[in-house]
Amino acid sequence: MNWLLITCMDAAIYVVTVKETAANILQQFKDSPQTDDEETEKRNIVRAAARLMKADIKNIDTCRDFYPDPSEVRSLEKTVTYVPQSLRILLQETFSGKSCDLKVASIGQSIVQLTRPRAIVAPIQYGLAVQMHQHFGSRFLVDSLHSHGFCLPYSEVLRFLKCAANFRGTNISTQGRFGQFVADNVDHNLRTLDGRGTHRGMGIILAVTPGVRDTTSIPRCAL
Numbered sequence: 001m002n003w004l005l006i007t008c009m010d011a012a013i014y015v016v017t018v019k020e021t022a023a024n025i026l027q028q029f030k031d032s033p034q035t036d037d038e039e040t041e042k043r044n045i046v047r048a049a050a051r052l053m054k055a056d057i058k059n060i061d062t063c064r065d066f067y068p069d070p071s072e073v074r075s076l077e078k079t080v081t082y083v084p085q086s087l088r089i090l091l092q093e094t095f096s097g098k099s100c101d102l103k104v105a106s107i108g109q110s111i112v113q114l115t116r117p118r119a120i121v122a123p124i125q126y127g128l129a130v131q132m133h134q135h136f137g138s139r140f141l142v143d144s145l146h147s148h149g150f151c152l153p154y155s156e157v158l159r160f161l162k163c164a165a166n167f168r169g170t171n172i173s174t175q176g177r178f179g180q181f182v183a184d185n186v187d188h189n190l191r192t193l194d195g196r197g198t199h200r201g202m203g204i205i206l207a208v209t210p211g212v213r214d215t216t217s218i219p220r221c222a223l
Contacts, residue, residue, distance in 0.1 A: 049090070056084035057112050062119045066217040067160055073127035076101055082123060083108030110149045121220070125152050126160070133157045163221045172206055179208045 032044055072078050080088065080101050091104040109122040129151035132142050142154040172179075181204060188199040 049086075053084065053086045053090065054115060056086045057115045060084065060112065060116070060120065062116070064119065064121060064220055067121060067163070067220050068123040068126055069215050069217040070213065071215055072123040076105065079105035079109065079124055083112065087111060106150075113152075114149050121152070121156075125150070126156075129153070129157050130160060159220070160218065164218050166221065167218055172208065174206075174208055177208050177210060177212075179206055181206050 028048070035041060072082070083091075083105060087108050088104060091108055092100070095103055097103075106124055109124045113120055113122040113125045128145065129142050132138070132145065132151065133154070139154045142151060142157060145151045146153045183202060183204040186199075186201045186203065188201075189197050192198060
């Protein structure tokens with residue numbers, strides 16, 4: 001029996017798809033023409049396994065209204081369990097080494113993100129993109145990693161930064177901690193032929209110690 005899967009995308013666009021159950025996929029494999037060719041038989045098994053894993057990925061509960069909270073990125077256990085069990089077993093059986101959980105989580109979430117790019121914001125994909133931007137500030141680096149399927153695009157990083165700034169605001173509590181404001185200015189095009197197009201800006205940050213880890217999820221707003 002096929003089920004109808006109704007998904008609400010951005011801007012309230014409803015997508016209706018047919019979801020194959022595991023029983024249907026296995027029945028299709030059983031009913032497929034039998035052959036003595038070993039290579040053909042292996043390909044049929046691989047295709048059936050791929051359809052089973054894709055069905056599991058489509059069953060993942062999705063929410064694009066919020067970015068993953070920090071615990072979903074920091075916790076190795078959570079990053080591994082985010083990957084569907086069928087895909088997790090495949091990667092664990094494929095990779096060598098005693099401790100490959102991080103690789104399983106990373107490659108597994110990359111596959112999940114690439115399978116459902118418009119419905120899912122995978123924690124590692126999101127966390128790696130933000131981390132690379134924070135450390136290097138390079139659009140080329142982030143988009144290069146994205147083109148290889150390892151993180152979200154640079155445009156999504158900018159969206160996250162805007163959403164975080166709007167959500168956090170300037171209300172920062174320093175109760176029980178030491179806070180230090182740091183300010184600096186920036187000048188752009190100090191001298192131009194017509195005296196126009198110059199810019200002088202001032203930026204202020206607040207450094208607080210000891211630091212605290214915030215586990216609040218950032219709303220993913222429409223910009």
